[in-house]
Amino acid sequence: MLFWRGWIRLTAKMTWQGSLIFLLNWLGLPLLALLAAVLLFRRWYKIYPFFLFYIVTAEAVGLVRLAALKSPSYNHIYWVSDTFLAVAAFLATYELFFKRLFPAFYRTRLYRLSFPGAAILVTAAAILNAVLGGHYSTLGTAIHIYEFLRGMMIFLFVLLMIFMGRQWDKQEFGIAFGFGLDVSTSLLLHGSWMHTSGRSAILAMWSVIAYDLACIVWLYCFWSRPNAAVTPPPVPPSPEVLLEATKWEKSLKDLVHPEKR
Numbered sequence: 001m002l003f004w005r006g007w008i009r010l011t012a013k014m015t016w017q018g019s020l021i022f023l024l025n026w027l028g029l030p031l032l033a034l035l036a037a038v039l040l041f042r043r044w045y046k047i048y049p050f051f052l053f054y055i056v057t058a059e060a061v062g063l064v065r066l067a068a069l070k071s072p073s074y075n076h077i078y079w080v081s082d083t084f085l086a087v088a089a090f091l092a093t094y095e096l097f098f099k100r101l102f103p104a105f106y107r108t109r110l111y112r113l114s115f116p117g118a119a120i121l122v123t124a125a126a127i128l129n130a131v132l133g134g135h136y137s138t139l140g141t142a143i144h145i146y147e148f149l150r151g152m153m154i155f156l157f158v159l160l161m162i163f164m165g166r167q168w169d170k171q172e173f174g175i176a177f178g179f180g181l182d183v184s185t186s187l188l189l190h191g192s193w194m195h196t197s198g199r200s201a202i203l204a205m206w207s208v209i210a211y212d213l214a215c216i217v218w219l220y221c222f223w224s225r226p227n228a229a230v231t232p233p234p235v236p237p238s239p240e241v242l243l244e245a246t247k248w249e250k251s252l253k254d255l256v257h258p259e260k261r
Helices: 016-026 028-041 049-067 074-101 103-107 109-133 137-163 170-195 201-222 239-256
Strands: none
Touching: 016 201, 028 049, 028 201, 049 074, 074 103, 074 109, 074 137, 074 170, 109 137, 137 170, 170 201
């Protein structure tokens, strides 16, 4: 899922084609490292904490896969790490969707943490079942479900932003555009794996290229410093409003303390 497909490996001599494939597969690593540094330095993590969590998770997963590239247990490492990556991407998309379109829902701590908590518990159970019981096929199903949910949220996010007349900022557009590129190619790739016996190298490479482009878009959108929130000066109420407020205050006092009338 997402990038650096593990089965596109360099087993022969490093030709220029092999060098290009290797570069495309692992270009996300330096881009994600730079993006994480930008998010921390510019303090974007205060606005998009789950997105930073996803970027750090993706970087860690990439380093683990690169270190285990020639390991005989690479396939198991790939599917377990891809599950972690799917959850982190789902949480970042969830943050974008609810924080922008339903801010009142997102501000409530119970609601804000309920979906991520449930996703983490279900995923942890699936990973334990796969590792202890050897049922790694269940991880592929879990990843596909997370990708489908993420694709639906991105689709609804774009649709509601258009129909509700909301204004995009550069960072929201960048996250949605990057995840849209990633999830569309990932769903196509996993769909081809599930319905055909072979694996399309061309489709996998397009998925890798799409993810590299997503990293570049994110880096561009988050390069600038976040705008400081400017609180507008309070507008003084009109005399009519003050008079009406005084009447309501007097009525409430008479209701609470009727003996003082």
